Each structure stands twice: as C-alpha cells, then as structure tokens.
Amino acid sequence: MRQVSSILSFETPGRSLTDITRAMADWLDEAGISEGLLTLLCRHTSASLLIQENAAREVRGDLLTWLDRLAPEGPHYAHDDEGPDDMPAHLKATLTGVNLQIPVIGGRMALGTWQGIYLAEHRAMPHRRQIAVHVFGE
Template sequence: MRQSSAILTIDTRGQGLLEVTDRVEIWQRAQGADTGLLTIFCRHTSASLLIQENAAPEVRGDIERYFARLAPESNAYAHDDEGPDDMPAHLRTALTQVQLTIPVMHGDLALGTWQGIYLFEHRRLPHRRQLALHLLGE
C-alpha cells in the first residue's frame, strides 16, 4: 500500500461552481495506483466541494441560485469582517462539505457517467484556493 499527497491550487473567478475533475484526475493518474481511495480536502471556510452533474450547465446555475436564496447576503449578520458576502459564504460552506472521498478502480476515479468534482466558491471576488489531495492505494 502506498500513499501520495499534494496541494492543488485553484484560482477561482468569483462565486460559482468551478469544475476541477480534470485537474484532480491528472494528478491521481500520475500516482499510478490501480485501486485505492482518494480524499480531497478544501482548506478554506468560504469555499466547499461538491460532486455534481457535469453535463447540463443549468444544474450549476440552479444550485448557485438555490444557495443564494438559502444564505443570502445581508447586513443582518454580526460577522461581516470582509463584507456582506463573508458570513453567507461561511453558511454555504457549512451546508455543503469540505471533503470528498472517491474510490479509485482500475486506475480511474469511480465517478458516475455524469458526475464531476466541483470547487464551490462562495465569495464574490476571485480567490486562490487550495485543495489537499491524499491517495491511499496500490
């Protein structure tokens, strides 16, 4: 059994879902594991991770609008150190996840046909985000 780890740096364009499947797969395949388990961890409190539909762009837009309604920007939050999108970003992260675990089978991520890995940026401005990757496999 071998272990590999790395930090994947992602530059976002601001709020929204950014597909990172290709970047994760390139790293995962380079590790040479035929079977294993990949963990992806987002090192931030105002961005998160999702596995979601990667064929119809309407899905991403619907998800983004849903979270904007669920945790709207408002002056009502006590925590607004970085502006009105600060606390809603934390709430959206709390409602999603910062870690994904994906099996590796026959050298590939065991994602379904229409599944993609997304970094969900919850802040309005572009940010540089880090994803910690850890692969345990053989």
C-alpha cells in the same frame, strides 16, 4: 500499500462552481495508484467541494441560485469582517462540505457517468484556493 499527497491550487472567478475533475484525474494518473481511496479537502471556510452533474450547465446555475436563497447577503449577520458575502459564504460551505472521498478503481475515480468534481467559490471576488489531495492504495 502506498500513499501520495499534495496540495493543488486553483483560481476561481468569484462566486461559481469550477470543474476540477480533469485536474484531479491527471493528478491521480501521476500518483500511479490503481486501487484505493482518493480524499480531497478544501483548505478554506468560504469555499467547498461538491460532486454534481457535469452535463447540464443549468444545474450549476440552479445550485448557486438555491444557495443564495438559503444564505442571502444582508445586514442580519454579526460576522461581516470581510464584507456582506463573508458569513453567507461560511454558511454555504457548511451546507455543501469541504471534503470528498472517492473510490479509485482501475486507476480512475469511480465517478458516475454524469458526475464531476466542483470547487464551489462562495465569495463574490476571485480567489486562489487550495485543495489537499491524498490517495491511499495499490
């Protein structure tokens, strides 16, 4: 058994779902693990990771709109140290999660046909986000 790990950085444009599937597939290819388990961890409390449909753009827009309705900006939060989107971003990250585990089969992530990996930026402004990646296997 072998394991490989790294920390990858991604620029986000502000509130969005950034497709990082290709970057993860390229990293996995370089790691040279053909069978195992890939783990991803978003190292932030106001951004998160999702596996979601990668075909219809409307899905991403609808998800962002839905999250905004669940955790709207406003003066009703005690925590607003970094602005009105601060606490809503933490809530959205709590709802969507910061880690993923994906089986690796035949050197590829075992994602479904219409699945992609997305870095969800919950803050309004652009950020540089870090994802810790680890694969364990043969």
